[in-house]
Amino acid sequence: MDALTGLLEGPRARGAFMIRTCFDPPWSVRIEDRAPLTVMLLVRGDAWIVPDRGERLRLRPGDLAIACGPDPYTCADDPGTAPQALILPGGACHHPDGRPLNGVMDLGVRTWGGRPDGETVMLIGTYRMRGEIGGRLLDALPPLLSLTADDRHGPLTPLTPLLTAEIMRDEPGQEVVLDRLLDLLVIAALRAWFARPEAAPPAWYEAQGDPVVGPVLRLLQGDPAHPWTVAALAAKAGVSRAALARRFTERVGEPPMTYLTGWRLALAADRLRATDDTIGAIARHVGYGSAFALSTAFKREYGASPQEWRTRAAQRG
Template identity: 50%
Template sequence: MDVLSELLDGVRARGALVRRTAIGRPWSLRFAAGAPLTLATMVRGRAWIVPADGEPVPVRTGDIAVIRGRAPYTVADDPATPPPRTVIDSADYCLRGGCAGETGEDGAGDVSGTGGGGADDSAVLLSGAYTGRGEISERLLHALPEVLVVPDAACHRELRDLVAEEAGGDRPGQRVMRDRLLDLLLLSTLRSWFDRSAAHAPPWYRALDDPAVGRALEVLHEEPARPWTVAALAAETGLSRAALARRFTARVGVPPMAYLASWRVDLAADLLRETDATVGSIARKVGYADTFALSTAFKRLRGVTPTGHRAKALTDDGG
């Protein structure tokens, strides 16, 4: 499995929260569902996403935006529109058995803007949120900016239209359909973004076009628990130890063993969040000799112990 496929492999929606909202201009909505990852697209009209930190990002009709992080953010017709009076939380989405507040067009949640515009000039926003435990790996979240946008021309339009269709009504099997379609739309969108955004993609992704460094990354991801050394890694690539260390550091931004330590801790973080396995068994699974070794690396790289990370993850996921 290639590195990007492995990164995307953990995407699994379980009871995805989906909402289609019609809004009259001027409008501004505050999203506070606490989801680690959300997709949003303008079915009609244009919008700006105003993240918790950073600059507003424009979204045109048909574009797909991916918003990372649990912090509340705003979607508005203009960054200068007054602060929102309406807050969208998890109760306002289409939940597992159907849609909450479906009074707008096509089963939409109908939210009036500050101007109360009519149907002819209303914008239509479609959003889908991942909220449950284990749906999105931390490895993927760490690879993404706070907000990314893939333009309409590069999006999978058929998938986007199917998600929009399934957002309304309450048909048999609809929960599963929403989950699978949202997964496919996210995967398609992220693959397009990685392909189009090499300058903004993580250094390890840009390094994949280097045969030697790409091979080194591949084997580290395939066998993270193997007792790697730079010499053993160099043997896999056909380079000398010194040559690989130089090329890897130049392309990825960190030395090979530092990258491996970060990858192991990322794997451990997901296992701590997604499973009930002991810290010791997780340590051995990702390549550390014991709990102490994993705890030392985890605290150094993340500033928290493995047990502290697990406790916070359970709180975030409502456990």
């Protein structure tokens, strides 16, 4: 497992919100759902994504955008078009004045908007829970990023017609099919994004190509529960302990054991959000000998006990 694979193992959509939107200009939708990650793939027409802060993005057919929440933004045919609908947490849809809109703009299976053959068609996939993606992955991304059709010519092009066809199907197991397609789309998009020079990929991503640090990262990512030591890692890499510690710190920005601790705790945080596993079971899964040992390290890193963290995550939805 390489470093990127370790992080991208996080995306595991479960009942993700998937929809095909169809509009004729002028149109505008305000998004305030606080979702951790939303993918928007423009199939036809033109669209703008206008965040409350930062640069706005223009999308043309074949372009893709990823918005990392919880900050709100607006999707529209033009930045000056006033919102006609407001999307809130839980999929609630309202007029801007607060009147409910749920059901009013439904156009069929996972299709929503003005008319099914609107001038603008966009496919949207939304992860509902942060724990489905992984904190370290979200932290490595800007609030809003985009890929043009040229940027993603290889891995994403085959996915567009497949997702277009599957999103409107109503077959047994269709939710699972769409969840997996969304995961695949996100992983392919992020690989394309990190390959761009302006993406400023995190140190762990660039370090995976190092002949010494890369294999060590794969060991730590692939088996975090193993009782690793610097000596054991150095032996695997074929270098001295001092050489590994120095080179790892230079390339990743922190020593191997510090990186391992952070990775273990990040995995624990995700499992606390996404599962009902006991704290003892999570501790064993990520490499701690007991619930007490995990709780001590977790509170030092996150400022809350694992149970407090889980409770707060549930309250945030």
